[in-house]
Amino acid sequence: MAGKKSLIAYILLMAGLFGCLPDRMPPDPVENQRPEFRYFGQNDNATLNVPLNDPILMVFSEKMDLSTFPDNFKVESVSGAIPGTFEYVADIDSAVLFRPSENYNPAEVYQVSLSGGVRDIHGNSMIAPYKEDQPVTAWFFTTGQYGENGFPYVFIRDKSEKQIIHRVGKIDQYLDSLYMQADEEDYQTSNMKFTPDGQYLLVLNIKISKGTVTVIDPASLNTVRTLEVGLGPTNLTFTSDGRAIVANNSAKSFSVIDLSSLSVERTVPFTDGYKPKGVVYSPVTDRLYFFSSNDYKIRVVKASDYTVEKDLENVLVNNKKAADMEISPDGRYIYLAESRSDKVIVLDVQSEEALTIETGYGYNIDGVMSQDAYFLNFFRKVDKDFVGGILKIDLASQTIVEQLIWEKDMEEMDLTHGNELLYAITPQDSTVQIIETRTLKPLSQVKVPGSLKYIAISKNNYQN
Template sequence: MLSQIKIKKRKALLFFGLVFILYSCIPDRLPTEPVENTRPEFVSIELTGGSNLVVGLNSEIKAVFNESMNLETFPDNFKVVSAIDEITGEFTANDSIVVFKPAQAYSPAQLYEINISGKVRDVHGNSVISPNEEDQPQSSWFFTQGQYSQNGFPLIFVRDKSEKQVIHRVGQLNKSLGELSVQATVEDYQTASIEFSPNGQYLYMVNLKTVDGTVTIIDPQNFSVVKTIDVGLGPTNISFGTDKAFVSNTSGKSITTIDVNSLGAISTYEFSDGFKPKDLVYSPITNKLYIYSSSAKQIKVVEANNFESNYNLDEVLTDSKGVDIEITNDGRYIYLIQDRTDKIIVFDVQTDTVVKTIETGNPYIIDGAMGEKYYFAAFFKKVDKDLVGGITKIDLASNSIISTTIWDKEIDQIGLTNANELLYAVIPVDSTVSLFETETVKEISSIKVEGSLKYLAVSKNNYQ
């Protein structure tokens, strides 16, 4: 009995001993080392290769800060977005550098915006900007690889308005590659257009002189004259059919046909009604040429083979004469710009009717460029006392305006690369050639070209 009591006492003491131990510790209340609260600073965004252009489809992006960052804050605040997709990826850190590795490949020939929100935080929880302030994201962009960068780059040729025999060449996307002075017995009186043949083999340079004009055939790669072909008086533009080129001789009131295989003039057809052709397009659907006049609000339609059955369309141009004419790649619709207006007339060659007149809201449209899906129209206008330029992008399927990009400088001639990924534009005021990507019509580069720039042509092929 006594021993049982002793055992019970021991158990009771053990129980209270445990309770005592449980409650016999006091907590440590001292604060730990304070954590600095200096906001991290954004330093830069770096891309593989160091350039924003021709960026590989799996390239990493480095965001550089002045201190180590908390990677958990990046997925929600680090965006890589193009007009057509958003790229997610993984983040790793190397000290103060945060590396973004895309989880999927970027789309080719797309302009990607990189936006890093001020909400990203350093490892101590400090965001770049106070959360109660308006976010001021750090931005950058890059343009991915595309057809324009496969096996080299397209070449861009620009005629000089002052030095009329001179053609400037731009290549490797945004580098000036020198100039070519085309020798001529009689110097050009005025600069006329240049165009590539549909197969892209040669550049055709239209030479307007005080005497009969010529067309100079230039090898784009060698940047050398292959041949010079005599045409009529006052040639201004050239357009291509299946195996022919058609030169509009404005002063001669005629069209000269050139065999693009033999590079020889076939014939010159003179309009008997005094029609002065300014520019023209060929439709393979109707096998006809569509020509606008330099002096009248008139469109002339002629058979491309023999110039017979020609007739005039007097109701198409309503306000003024034409200033540029382009045709869709399938040859169905003509996009005709009326001089000194904001109107683009869409004309169906099958029905010989105007499908739509697109009012862009921007007067003085001066040039158009036809792509596979979109039509681009360059314009200028006066804002206050300054001339500014712009590019209107029009959807061919709906003939609706997709976007209008206003540029602080007047734009003159524009041209698309073969896959419609890039658009080159001549900016005469500062003698540069600007490079726009066509999805968002954002300038991604510019090239200084010494001279007085005017007509522009973009090669169909790429060159090393």
């Protein structure tokens, strides 16, 4: 009996020992290493010309929990956020792909933000709950008209080497330069513009003995023809009947070029000594409007017969001449930026009434007109510092809607054909700044050799 009881006691003892054994074994290790974010896409550099449905790749130090991304990741622009889905990437278990469920808007800057609340598959977030979350950010600029079937050419004139024109392509890459052969070198660098159809670049040349217009094929950089106009050509515009009008400052005249034959039809003098510096054409009134370097009057000339109709003396009334003159796309309003001033005069060509926009930023330099805005650059001294910038004036409200302020002096500006990119010359560092026009965010820059002054952008794209 005693033996039987001992056996039972032994069995119970062993059962107890084995039953307690698992609790005495060390537990499986808990993974508590926080995941690390490595990079977006191939690197952290901002990207231009991004496709409208391009996914966004995120690479981490380990595999992540996809369910934690919707609350901690966003892609947005001034137009709003973009929805999308998240998925793993084949053969890269530490990567996550955001796939947009709708297209991005063309030619728009998108901000990407990844918060530290995303977790790995073990439940560990990138940052501890008690730490301040500083999201990882990036941005990209989507493709648009500027990137369809190539890119526009950007031409820049060198004011030191006056026969040289530089060419930029592929958004921000310096390509090459052209030396304009001439029997007489330029005395001073002057303006240049593309014809309305984009076929030719017309370059104005100021020489001691004459004024000329060099006609250039932008694709080949070949000089097609050289036309003789009046002395001291400074600006030009285009009429609706296929002609270019060149303002000849030194000669006190303007020349009429037939674009179909690439020939000068006539040069018309201003017999009263009026020295035209800039000119625009309005199809609303079929008139040419000139501003002068030696007069405060705006001269109105009939485009039908090139006779002077009148002088407007109620426009530049502040004893300031014009630094720039542009006309709105509908031909109704002329924008005149006063020289050494913070004022922009807006002239209604129908009523001939003018209003003044005071920007608050002195020393207007140059302007350029888009379909819905007038872009104006300026440079001023504040205390001992110099402040430069670009203002975007909305045509509908005639108010400043965006501004870019920086410590850069600027020269001429121009827009790509779709008004998506603004190129501005900053001469002190011999660069051309590339800015998107929606919010005036600088995107890139390109170094161009020489002393830079004038700029013109092709209306067509090229496979450069």
